[in-house]
Amino acid sequence: MPKKFIWGLVACGTFLLLVIGLGLATQLNRDRSSHVMTQQRRPLIMVAGSNSTKTDFDAIIKSLTAQHPHPVVNVTVTADQQVKVQSKRVKNTALNDTLIVIFFEDSTDSNANIVKQTDGLAKALTTIKRQLHLKTANALGYSNGGLIWSRYVANLAASTPVKIHDLMLLGTPFRGTDAQHPDNQLYQPLMTHRNAFKSLHAVVNVAGDTSHGDDNVVPLTSVTAGGKLFMNGQTRYTQMTVNLKNISHGTLLQERYVARLVRQNLVNQ
Known part of the structure; x- marks a missing residue:
């Protein structure tokens, strides 16, 4: 050759x-x-609603960890307001990559218990701040968990030691679940203290809609009432609706689209 x-x-x-x-x-x-490998800037703390379980956020966690490893910290607030922390570390990951799930043993659906849970959230975050040296975080609240987070940010808890940067709410019933007879017991204190929401960088308020004006539990009007709380000229407020024929309040956390919203608005911000 x-x-x-x-x-x-x-x-x-x-x-x-x-x-x-x-x-x-x-x-x-x-x-x-790309958004897949963008470094997470702060931990994400998740709180579910009434009658919640420890596995409510498993679908979202699975989706997030499929593309990037995340340490997971599970926090339980007992019925008598004691705080228990269990963490699952992942090698070569930082505090900012952490996903934190706060579970309330008593998640009875009542206004009085939501007030109690808000104080429980404050105690849980005080504990996390001490153990993990947490200074700031993003937050996700599902259903009444959104009310708990809103009360916390509005300084309606016993203490607020952690600064929340970005907040996402899923199916949060700001004015209850009866469109004909709105419940303002928890809503009015939030309106009174709405100036506190100016500390938030961004709020994403997500509703589910079966095309009948609700997600089979929470009316759209109850979710969108959050606009009056968070549209304050300083906070970036986004309101959106997930329209699916078979959607339900109980399946919001399992929707893939919702997991993408969490990644885009909370993990990558």
């Missing part, structure tokens, strides 16, 4: 390797700049 031909093959092979290497480097750089 002529030497010129052999050297030609070597040159072509070298050129192809350079092109492939450059392509891989470019793709890796793109991946690092």
